[in-house]
Amino acid sequence: MDTREKDIEKLKDYKYGFTTDIENIKAPKGLNEDVIKFISNIKKEPKWMLDFRLKAFERLKLLKEPNWQKPKYPKIDYQDLYYYSAPKSMKDKPKSLDELDPKLLETYKKLGIPLQEQARLNGIAVDAVFDSVSVATTFKGELTKHGIIFCSMSEAIQKHPDLVKKYLGTVIPVTDHFFATLNSAVFTDGSFVYIPEGVKCPMELSTYFRINASETGQFERTLIIADKGSYVSYLEGCTAPMRDENQLHAANVELIALDDAEIKYSTVQNWYPGDENGKGGIYNFVTKRGLCKGKNSKISWTQVETGSAITWKYPSCILKGDNSIGEFYSIAITNNHQKADTGTKMIHLGKNTKSKIISKGISAGFSDMTYRGLVDINSKAKNSSNYTQCDSLLMGNKCGAHTVPYIKNKNFDSNIAHEATTSKISEEQLHYCQQRGLNAEEAVGLIVNGFCKEVLQQLPMEFAVEAQKLVGISLEGSVG
């Protein structure tokens, strides 16, 4: 078999595992003040932004990497990474899609996001992030009509400094934990969304992240602000090429919902999970946090986690405004040697706040899956309630499924209910499906999809189909 055939063979398992040959501009290897200045300089950032980064870097020097998580990983050498990598053609930003490097467009086409077609057909505004920089944002005209700002973070820093200055770092401060602070210091790009007062965003906004260059970490930063009475639904998808080395992805996502606003954030995470022997893959150490700042606001997280060698993230809601609502729906699937430690935090501070957590974990092969969650009802959060359900499904006796909920109730007016079960697919269920003509794999796919239904229902239509397929693909070869 020549290499090409081998490559094709490989691609069958993870079809996003190709690389694109594009000339890159990289920052020098390593993490130091000069690199941060380099990043800031190349992005022509104002001084306050550089100060923000340097403050985070100062703080980072004092922090230690946390180590309480379940999946352990070899030590990361932070000096051996590129913190900035951008396709060369992006140096002078193209004005429209027609000017984009055709190779980039090709890449996104392979990923199933033909940017040009998208601009006309299915009406989803996409911001595509390639390695460190945002390469294209579609549907700008339509969005501007409504006063919606949807652009890359770098652009927002240039064009809307007041908004960025006011909100950046308010939910995830520079003084947060190690990876969040690292991101604050070296983040390169990401998406920025601002929905003005009273506007319901007419379409789904979407970002596609892709890591292309090797030995790069991807550090993107997303900031979404929903002003009073507005609504936005935001989708995020991710892929990366197949490499033998582990790549770090440490993003920060901040959501802010003001009075009566609603943000719905959905993720389909399909980073390269490593091969079946656990070699390579992405370390996905992401900090996602939403602040329900205003009264009657709502933030809802939906995630389908199928990729990454190690997933370590807890999308959280801080329910500060009275009557605010936080939701978390999650499916996490691990196969082969993948490891996931994921869950959520619901911090109730305001009165009459409500939260709901539905988490479904499926582990197969040699993988390990942990649900870790915190529900904290503060003494001032009168009449609040939480409902948590976390179910795990195990396939085979070489994998593990763990549930570690922390429940803190400091308010006697409030209720917390928590349920968790762990089981396997029963022989009867399998038998029943097979009797009716499905083969074992199809039967498992059907049962698993049923198991995940509550979460899949929460996804926007286009995503739900993709997610359903992903669920099937991720479990391939785990039956029998």
Next chain:
Amino acid sequence: MSEQLQSDFDKLVKTSKFSNEEIQFKKNFLNNFIKKGFPNRKQEDWKFLDISQIIKKNISNLSCFNDYSQSNKIDPSIFIDGLEHNKIIFINGRIEKIDFNFEDQNKIEIIDETKKDISFDYENSLIDLNSAFTDKVFKILIKKNYSLKKPLIIYHSINNEIKSTNINLRLDFELGENSCLKLIDYFSNNTAKNFINIFYNFNLEKDSILKNYKIDKFINNNLKYSFNNIEQDNNSVSETFILSAGSDYFKNEINCNLNGEYSSAFINGIFSLKENQQHEIRTTINHLVENTKSYQLIKSVLGKNTKSAYQGRIFVNSKAQKTDGYQLSKAILLDETSEFNAKPELEIYADDVKCSHGSASGSLDENSIFYLMSRGLNYQQSKELLINGFLMDVVEKITDLEIKNLITNIIGLKQ
């Protein structure tokens, strides 16, 4: 702190009759403890209630020295009436009397085990503290095919002269094949501030049954820590009931290894806390082989300024197929200042298992109170009736009828 510990230890060596070998053995534990110090909230197991802080706050100058050379007077008024029982009387850290009057003396053996090392791995420094300062360690061996006719009650009492002292007790129990032991720990209401550290080691052989009831009912100012390590062979059953209500601070820790097939463990607990109390139950059930079962039910009723915590962990080894594990914790918060924490944890490596946990907390249901009041009860009575029913659920799980009645009376529940 280390100097104080060292001098307390020297005093202990001077006054006691330990052999040189025993002293050397204890010294190792002392050094371990000095190295580790009291556990604090940085350790995951002590996250909710930090014992080093609690001791610092309550006891300014903790002394670990107990004079084991003097015997103490037994006050018979502490004995439980109306239930014939065997006794172990434990006063001021000294076992004064072991009395198996109701039993066949040939079937029970008491062995000095002071030099026996601890058979399992542990990180807990309180076990080191216990082993360094405790008096003689005895093992109570119940021989094959013998069931104790009457329950054994261990009276934990302290004279009023003792203050700010660390009191340690360690007992080992070995239950031979097909034997049965009912053990009640009965804590008296001594009011001085002391830190009591109890460590039991149970070894359950094939088909044996252990029932352990811990009763801490009467309000007292002591800080208590109790650790039960239970090893279970095939077909053995352990049942633990905890009434956690009297002390200022009480942490019960149970580590249960289900080493034999068809063995099962049951843990039921009640927290009934009044002002300023802080109690915790932490359980670890290790399902290590096939076909084992565990069941846990913990209920809390929390008054003013109280805090209860439940950390339950079910571990299922990859070999332990057909495991059945269940955990349920419920809490009623009666006051704005009460707080309930839970961390019910599942760690599972086998696929053919049935494991679940549930946790619920909130205030008393106003609708139920309204229902009862509309039928003529006043507010207070309705509240009491609802709490009564809530706790009765746990007491109903006690399998021994005689002891169930005793405990119902002690708590003051109506059936």
